[in-house]
Amino acid sequence: MSKRKANVIINVNANVEKALKQLKKKIEREGIVRDMKRVVYFESPTQKKRKRLMRAVKQNYIRMASQKLI
Numbered sequence: 822m823s824k825r826k827a828n829v830i831i832n833v834n835a836n837v838e839k840a841l842k843q844l845k846k847k848i849e850r851e852g853i854v855r856d857m858k859r860v861v862y863f864e865s866p867t868q869k870k871r872k873r874l875m876r877a878v879k880q881n882y883i884r885m886a887s888q889k890l891i
Contacts, residue, residue: 831847
């Protein structure tokens with residue numbers, strides 16, 4: 822398993838709720854939660870392959886929708 826460091830910088834001026842929202846979005850984009858779940862739970866190779874395939878199908882569907890092909 823690869824250990825990655827992630828630096829997430831959030832400026833908190835006055836609104837703490839807004840800063841928390843930004844933090845959650847940045848953490849999600851970085852994939853930190855997904856990596857943590859992979860470490861905690863064991864996934865068989867077939868499950869990993871299936872998840873990768875489903876992610877590829879979803880991304881392809883979104884790409885086609887953005888280009889108005891569907």
